[in-house]
Amino acid sequence: EAELIHMFKGIPFTIRSSPELLKSLDTFDAREDDVLLVSYPKSGTHWLAGVTAKLYNTQVTLTSPIEFGDISKLEELNKLSSKRIIPTHLDYNMLPPNFKKKKCKMIYISRNPKDTAVSMYHYYRDNPNLPTVDTWTAFFDLFVKGDVVCGSWFDHFLSWEEHANDKNILFLFYEDMKKDLPKIVKEISLFLGLNVSDNDIQDICKKSSFSEMKSDTEKENSDPSHTVCALTSNRRLIFRKGAVGDWKNHFTPKQNRRFEEIFNEKMKLSKMAKSLTYEF
Ligand code: A3P
Numbered sequence: 001e002a003e004l005i006h007m008f009k010g011i012p013f014t015i016r017s018s019p020e021l022l023k024s025l026d027t028f029d030a031r032e033d034d035v036l037l038v039s040y041p042k043s044g045t046h047w048l049a050g051v052t053a054k055l056y057n058t059q060v061t062l063t064s065p066i067e068f069g070d071i072s073k074l075e076e077l078n079k080l081s082s083k084r085i086i087p088t089h090l091d092y093n094m095l096p097p098n099f100k101k102k103k104c105k106m107i108y109i110s111r112n113p114k115d116t117a118v119s120m121y122h123y124y125r126d127n128p129n130l131p132t133v134d135t136w137t138a139f140f141d142l143f144v145k146g147d148v149v150c151g152s153w154f155d156h157f158l159s160w161e162e163h164a165n166d167k168n169i170l171f172l173f174y175e176d177m178k179k180d181l182p183k184i185v186k187e188i189s190l191f192l193g194l195n196v197s198d199n200d201i202q203d204i205c206k207k208s209s210f211s212e213m214k215s216d217t218e219k220e221n222s223d224p225s226h227t228v229c230a231l232t233s234n235r236r237l238i239f240r241k242g243a244v245g246d247w248k249n250h251f252t253p254k255q256n257r258r259f260e261e262i263f264n265e266k267m268k269l270s271k272m273a274k275s276l277t278y279e280f
Contacts, residue, residue, distance in 0.1 A: 003015065004129060004130065004131055005131060005149065006019060008022045008023075009022075009094065010151070011091070011094070011150065011151040012147070012148065012149050012150070012151060013067070013149065013150075014129050014130065014149055014230070014231055016068055016069070016129060016230060016231065017067045017068060017069070017230055018069065018070040018071065020070060020071040021067065021069055021070055021071050021073050021074070022067060022094075024071060024074055025066070025067070025090075025094065025095075025096045026096060026097065027074075027096075028066070028074055028077075028096035028098055028099075029074075029078065029098060030096060030098035030099045030101075030102050030104055031084065031102070031104075032102050032103075032104065033083050033084075033104075034083075034084050034085075034086055034099065034102075034104045034105075035052070035083075035084070035085045035086070035104065035105045035106070035107070035192065036086050036087075036088060036095075036099060036104060036105070036106040036107070037049055037052060037085060037086070037087045037088070037106075037107050037109070037228065038087075038088055038089075038090070038095075038106055038107065038108045038109070038160065039087075039089060039108065039109045039110070040089060040110065040116065040150060040153055040156045040157065041089055041116075041120060041123070041149065041150055041229060041231060042111070042116050042119035042120045042123060043109050043110050043111040043116055043174055044109050044111055044174040044177065045087060045089075045109065045228050045229055046213070046227070046228055046229070046235075046238050046239075047109075047174075047177065047208065047210075047213070048107065048109045048172065048177075049062055049085070049087055049228040050207075050208050050213055051181075051185055051188065051204060051205075051208050052085060052107070052188060052192075053085060054204045054207065054208070055185070055188065055189050055192065055194050055196055055204065056083075056194065058083070059082040059083065060082055060083045060084070060085055061080050061082045061083070061084055061085065062085045062087070062228065063077060063080070063084055063085065063086050063087070064087070064226070064227075064228070064230075065086075065087045065088050065089065065228060065229065065230040066086050066087070066088045066090070066096070067088060067089065067090055067230050068230035087228035087229075088230075089150050089229070089230055089231075091150075091151070091155065091156045091159040091160070092159035092160050092162065092163060093159055103167075103168045104168060105168050105169075105170070105191065105192060106168060106169045106170070107169075107170045107172060107188065107191070108160045108164070108169060108170070108171050108172065109172045109173070109174060110157055110160075110171070110172070110173055110174070110276065111173065111174035111175065112174070112175060112244070112247070112276055113153045113154075113157075113259075113263070113276065114247035114251060114256075114259060115174075115243075115244065115245065115246055115247050116153060117139075117140065117143045117153070117247070118246050118247050118249075118250045118251075119240065119241075119246070120139075120143065120148065121133065121136055121139040121140075121143075121250070122240055123231070123232075123237065124139060124148075126237050127231060127232050127234075127237055129231055129232055130149060130231065136250055137255075140251075140255055140259075144258070144259065144262050149231060154262075154263075154266040154267065157267075157270075157276075158266075158267075158269075158270060161270055161271070161272050164272065170187070170188065170191045171272070172184060172187075172188075173275060173276070174244075175244050178244050181205045181208065182198075182201050182202065182205050185201050185204055185205060185208075186201055189201070210239065210242035213239060214239035214242075217235045217236055217238070217239060218236070
């Protein structure tokens with residue numbers, strides 16, 4: 001079991017991200033027109049990717065996550081002739097420096113960490129690439145300590161928040177997508193410099209609802225072995241509930257108090273903490 005995980009620069013990765021690949025990321029050759037989709041796991045990565053890929057009417061390739069695979073990965077991405085949309089769960093510090101130098105566009109999606117924790121708990125239970133956890137209580141402790149794959153939610157968020165005002169970075173929240181998807185899709189299209197009609201936006205939103213995406217995956221309208229999460233290739237593990245506030249069905253009052261204490265402490269310098277806590 002322990003061999004499912006290895007540490008790289010202090011962060012737990014699954015063995016699906018080889019140490020050689022992780023080491024080579026520093027030399028990765030970015031292209032100016034690359035678009036990065038960035039998230040901590042279980043924040044709505046597939047939802048964002050589905051929407052973004054549909055906005056283009058030119059040839060684009062939604063690749064597998066940059067940190068997924070072995071050393072041949074970089075070669076594989078180099079060979080792609082079309083524009084690349086590249087997902088990643090890396091924190092800002094581990095991101096290949098070339099993406100920063102070339103000011104590639106990056107979209108960061110984040111979600112109420114309480115719901116992220118609950119979603120990740122179910123993922124740990126269902127995903128054979130992740131270690132076993134027996135109970136929600138046990139997982140809650142691992143999550144708040146950052147002893148989970150991709151490390152601490154807080155560190156990840158803070159590393160990206162520091163760059164939230166960079167011109168090439170767009171910050172999004174899962175809860176805003178739930179509230180008004182057309183508005184956010186419009187925002188994404190403007191950020192990417194795409195001219196998308198309101199009709200097309202409506203259409204994209206319809207095709208990107210939780211139920212549509214889930215049933216597409218079950219009917220294999222989309223390739224069920226292609227995910228934008230480095231932690232599984234099984235799309236069927238992704239579409240669980242798709243709701244805001246499921247944490248209320250899992251957190252005990254005591255866990256909730258402990259979480260808020262840790263949140264307030266870790267996020268005391270965060271300007272965005274408020275946007276994340278409106279559902280607390
Ligand atoms: P739940 O486990 O709470 O249901 P990621 O893509 O980063 O792995 O995130 C997965 C989470 O996003 C899951 O949360 C999943 O159900 C939710 N999700 C995926 N597609 C969605 C959609 N179209 N609308 C709302 N939520 C969606």
